[in-house]
Amino acid sequence: MLLTDSVNKVRGVGVKKAAALRRLGVETVYDLLTYYPRAYEDRSRITRIADLRAGMRAAVVGVIQTVTERRTRRRGFTVLTALIGDGTGYAQAVWFNQHFLKTKLREGRRVFLAGRADYAYNGGGQLALSQMTALEFLGAQESAESLLGILPVYAATEGLTQKQLRGMTAYALKESAAELTETLPAAVREEYGLIGRADAFRQIHFPKRAEELSAARRRLAFEELYLIQCGLLAIKKRSAEEQQGIAHRPNGAHIAAVLEALPFTLTEDQQTVWEEVARDMESPLPMRRLVQGDVGSGKTAIALLALVKTVESGYQGALMAPTEILARQHYDYLSELLTPRGIRVGFLAGRLAKKARAETDAALAAHEVDIVVGTHALIEDRVAFAALGLVVTDEQHRFGVAQRAALEKKSGITPDVLVMTATPIPRTMTLTVYGDLDVSRIEHLPPGRRAVRTFLRTEAARDKIYAFVRREIESGRQAYVVCPLIEASEESDLPSAEEVYEELSRGIFRGIRCGLLHGRMKSAEKEAVMRDFYEDKIKLLVSTTVIEVGVNVPNASILVVEHAERFGLAQLHQLRGRVGRGAYASYCILVAGSAAASEERLKIIEQTSDGFRLAEEDLRLRGPGQFFGAMQHGLGDLKIADVLADMDLLLLARKAALRTVDDPAALAFVLPSLVRQYREQFAHISEV
Numbered sequence: 001m002l003l004t005d006s007v008n009k010v011r012g013v014g015v016k017k018a019a020a021l022r023r024l025g026v027e028t029v030y031d032l033l034t035y036y037p038r039a040y041e042d043r044s045r046i047t048r049i050a051d052l053r054a055g056m057r058a059a060v061v062g063v064i065q066t067v068t069e070r071r072t073r074r075r076g077f078t079v080l081t082a083l084i085g086d087g088t089g090y091a092q093a094v095w096f097n098q099h100f101l102k103t104k105l106r107e108g109r110r111v112f113l114a115g116r117a118d119y120a121y122n123g124g125g126q127l128a129l130s131q132m133t134a135l136e137f138l139g140a141q142e143s144a145e146s147l148l149g150i151l152p153v154y155a156a157t158e159g160l161t162q163k164q165l166r167g168m169t170a171y172a173l174k175e176s177a178a179e180l181t182e183t184l185p186a187a188v189r190e191e192y193g194l195i196g197r198a199d200a201f202r203q204i205h206f207p208k209r210a211e212e213l214s215a216a217r218r219r220l221a222f223e224e225l226y227l228i229q230c231g232l233l234a235i236k237k238r239s240a241e242e243q244q245g246i247a248h249r250p251n252g253a254h255i256a257a258v259l260e261a262l263p264f265t266l267t268e269d270q271q272t273v274w275e276e277v278a279r280d281m282e283s284p285l286p287m288r289r290l291v292q293g294d295v296g297s298g299k300t301a302i303a304l305l306a307l308v309k310t311v312e313s314g315y316q317g318a319l320m321a322p323t324e325i326l327a328r329q330h331y332d333y334l335s336e337l338l339t340p341r342g343i344r345v346g347f348l349a350g351r352l353a354k355k356a357r358a359e360t361d362a363a364l365a366a367h368e369v370d371i372v373v374g375t376h377a378l379i380e381d382r383v384a385f386a387a388l389g390l391v392v393t394d395e396q397h398r399f400g401v402a403q404r405a406a407l408e409k410k411s412g413i414t415p416d417v418l419v420m421t422a423t424p425i426p427r428t429m430t431l432t433v434y435g436d437l438d439v440s441r442i443e444h445l446p447p448g449r450r451a452v453r454t455f456l457r458t459e460a461a462r463d464k465i466y467a468f469v470r471r472e473i474e475s476g477r478q479a480y481v482v483c484p485l486i487e488a489s490e491e492s493d494l495p496s497a498e499e500v501y502e503e504l505s506r507g508i509f510r511g512i513r514c515g516l517l518h519g520r521m522k523s524a525e526k527e528a529v530m531r532d533f534y535e536d537k538i539k540l541l542v543s544t545t546v547i548e549v550g551v552n553v554p555n556a557s558i559l560v561v562e563h564a565e566r567f568g569l570a571q572l573h574q575l576r577g578r579v580g581r582g583a584y585a586s587y588c589i590l591v592a593g594s595a596a597a598s599e600e601r602l603k604i605i606e607q608t609s610d611g612f613r614l615a616e617e618d619l620r621l622r623g624p625g626q627f628f629g630a631m632q633h634g635l636g637d638l639k640i641a642d643v644l645a646d647m648d649l650l651l652l653a654r655k656a657a658l659r660t661v662d663d664p665a666a667l668a669f670v671l672p673s674l675v676r677q678y679r680e681q682f683a684h685i686s687e688v
């Protein structure tokens, strides 16, 4: 049986079972084999009845003494009870609604049983096994050895029992064993003491002992992390070796003038990062660098300098932002600074009028624009650059590996790539997510910045909160109010941005200009609102999370988040970064439902402004699925490895992968399975 065969080929799988499997995402034999157990039931030894304790799952072997059946009064269930003795004591065995067993449970028969022990109903302290997972009949001398083991427990769906899933998996394992060929180079397996692949699959589903299970898990998690790392490193290596990069010129007059024009001097961290970027750009190898720095750490200046550097060398630069608002803001900032110096800055977004788009497209192709700022519209196929030298993506976690590659393909030569992110991913984890990039970090915020004071409050305090906001506005500041929803919805009684806007602008903020901003507005409307807020015409901006990333209004000193419990910690942290960007004392007020206000999670954000700590807490509390899901990191879900728990394994896998990509034979060995397993993520490296 081939791994790519449909599960229909597995014995016992017909139309109905196939449909049930499909609901679990299982369509092929390989899917079935990688449908790893969610848990295990330890039935690796037989427990003496005298050693049974309430609450434990256990297997016992004993002889049936008596059998009784009764009906429950209220719901008419049948309850079948057998008294079992094994020489050390007696216990009850209980089955609900399994009347058909009665004829089999004859006195004097020897049985093997597995279930959960609890105090018996009316049993006077006697223990009873129920939730039975095994009942086997044994001959008088027969050993129960063959029945022992650790049983897989799968996340099941309606229409499939554990027993059926176990049976199908066992069958698929047996029939496809020959297909489970090795994906890891022998040297890697040997060095890290990893068991073979076919063994690993067998043992992950049907381990005989706990050690077999942990060896299987380790092997499969290692494989998963290692292959991803090989993929990312292969991309990186190909860029470095086989692609013709650009050797940008040393910093010239434009750079000096821009540094002069900035209203601040670079911090030490910014200076270091800028030197790293400039060095990469001057090297003939393509740059692939990630700049990681908390909100407000001053990444924009780095992007600005890098873009000017590529223009100085006769190339074009592209700056890509995740939202149109942010792209606009970058555009305004760059054109104000650069247009007077004769550097031509263009803007490109999906919703521009056709004519405006066509003009920008033509100008890019004719090299009449030096720097273009835009959204993901920039990676659409028809945008052609005359001489693309540098691509900067801001908050790239919304762009996957594949999209980055698409943009890089736009010109014959490989442009330098600079990725900026404020998503504070723990250092070790940047490897899984950004393994193809070199990482620079801005660790300290620019000086003079005051920490944003954060308060967690319940809704009971809303009036007081908004009175405070009004006083701040009257003294010249501006404020944001963030809501989880755009408009009122029938499914939820959460306040929407529209409702809150109505309520506030007609109520306590009457006489003060308020604005409303959300993702469903037309881009021109959004822009007008943002511009008015920017220019201090709008004093209070009610919005959804569209303001989340990168928007910069230094005069805004208060952020109120309605129903803060609806947001992740990392997201709240990013929102909080909207204030405290100027010289004013700033406040972040989290309004939570009264029950939610006591949540451990929200208390953490009240206490710390360390983005990395918050990211780790988020990860711990919400789990990697949620955390990475929200990040759209482009690597797909890990099936067995756990980025947090397997951090050590990740580092080992990274080390092994680094060596593999430098060894042509090893890389050739790994590549086919890599491409097979991660086709979607790494499709573009299949030509390596």
Ligand code: ADP
Binding pocket: 264, 265, 266, 267, 270, 293, 294, 295, 296, 297, 298, 299, 300, 301, 422, 446, 447, 550, 552, 554, 581
């Ligand atoms: P982010 O890293 O979030 O993109 P920005 O680049 O928007 O941060 O910078 C945040 C604020 O800090 C801006 O108002 C910017 O002008 C200011 N800033 C940046 N670098 C410095 C510096 N070296 N000294 C003082 N202020 C700075």
Ligand code: MG
Binding pocket: 299, 300, 394, 550
């Ligand atoms: Mg920014």
